[in-house]
Amino acid sequence: MREDLARTEILTTLGSGPLNRTQLALRLGLGAATVTEHTRRLIELGYVRELAPQAAGRGRPKVPLELVPDAAYTLGLRVHHTHVVGVLMRLNGSEARRFTVPFDPRADPVGQLAAVCARELADPAAGGRVRGIGLAVPGVIDQARGIVRISPHLGWSDLPLRPLLAERLPVPVLIDNDTRASTSAELLFGAGCDHDDFLVLAVGGGIGMGIVLGRRIHRGPDGVAGEFGHVPIDPQGPPCVCGRHGCLESYAADYALAARAYERGLTPAPVPVAELPRLAAADVPGVRDLMAEAGAALGRAAAGVVNVLAVRALAVIGESHVLWPYLEPGFRPAVESGVLSGVEIMVRPWDDSGHARGAATLALSATVAAR
Ligand SMILES: [Zn+2]
Incomplete structure (x- = not known):
């Protein structure tokens, strides 16, 4: 199952420092023959090189392998x-x-x-x-x-x-x-270092979800998996870009938060999304509550997915990182009270790249x- 990723995982594991083939096999749960075959190819490609052999107890000296970044x-x-x-x-x-x-x-x-x-x-x-x-x-x-x-x-x-x-x-x-x-x-350099199954919640202009099960990214037919933003919340809710009403995105996407703030009379005119964290930081009445409510809606929906898939880790990414300090007070308790077993929430620093x-x-x- 993991065979097609094995060579990449050997490479990314060596990214943290030299290891010999036995250590690699142990670290990645791979057979010795598999490690030998993949490292041979990586050495041929010039991506990995052998260092001087090191004595290893009474056995043959072990050859550490080093990544050539x-x-x-x-x-x-x-x-x-x-x-x-x-x-x-x-x-x-x-x-x-x-x-x-x-x-x-x-x-x-x-x-x-x-x-x-x-x-x-x-x-x-x-x-x-x-x-x-x-x-x-x-x-x-x-x-x-x-x-x-x-x-x-x-x-x-x-x-x-x-x-x-x-x-x-x-x-x-x-x-x-x-x-x-x-x-x-995340699979190669983030949550995947410790977890074979995890979710990635992307918050920003849209709301998406990356799903990793058994170290594979679930894409669904024609790549439509992960449309988390269109989880129905309330059919009487605000219109959504998908043509329906009351999707999660119509509460928690950044543009939706700006629209809700105006509808609730919290801002005298429609404001750009970038204004929201400033208004929240200035304690403009109702703005923090609005964002915490949106965070709670996100958290309840995420807890549902965590329970269905029995994942133990969730990484939060996306352009809404500037709003996250105000979404999180609603999000975290909603996830924690909604999941059947514990889940580790990791919030990633984010920028345009x-x-x-x-x-x-x-x-x-x-x-x-x-x-
Ligand atoms: Zn929708």
Whole structure:
């Protein structure tokens, strides 16, 4: 079951320091033959090197293996409706470079994205080491076929983004939904270090959920799994972007919070989302309560998923990190009182490059796992 991830996991485990093959097998719960086979290939690729043998008791000296972080890079792009954030990632998950370029999703998007990638590949310092490119796109993505089924934020539907980019670029290209791209980063570098099953809750303009079961990311048919924002809360509730009423997103997405604040008369006019934390910090009456209520709605819905899947860990990511201090007072108690067994809640620091790092990890797994 874990075989296809094994090679990537060997690589990311060595990212924390040299280990010999016996230690790797123990750490990852893999057979000795599997470790030998995968490390042989990683050494051939130049991603891993052998250090001087070290005496090991009475047995044969053991050969520690060391990751070569700069042997290869992957490029991750997060496609936003006004800009693209790019991250060039080393084999140990650290960033070699980060950039932001303007982007217009309506004007030849494939041409613009291909140009961004081509420019990075042509970079004399690092371009030749880029082994794969990942794109994180908001919306419903058919990851297997590389098609953007629907992305309301970008105004795209049925766009075969991966095949079109693959025609123009000399390295493998992958696309996935932005939450799931970040979930692959959690699997390799975050919650997955301690848990085989966990959830990733992404809060921001939309509300998504990444689901990892048995170290695999659950995508569902055509990539529609994880639409957590459309969990029904109240059919009499506010209208939702999906056309129904009272979805979780219509209470807890950042734009919805701003709209509710105005409806409740907490602000004299509609305010941009960025104003909300400022109003809460200034103790404008009702604003903290509004956000704590939204946090509680999120927490109750999340507790339901935790109970159904029996996961023990939940990582919170996303652009709403600035609102999180005000969502959390509702969220945490709602989760804790709603779950049947304990769950560890991990809140990740977040910035605009978060999903780009996820996209680069997506490309890393695919590049390393490729036979
Ligand atoms: Zn909805």
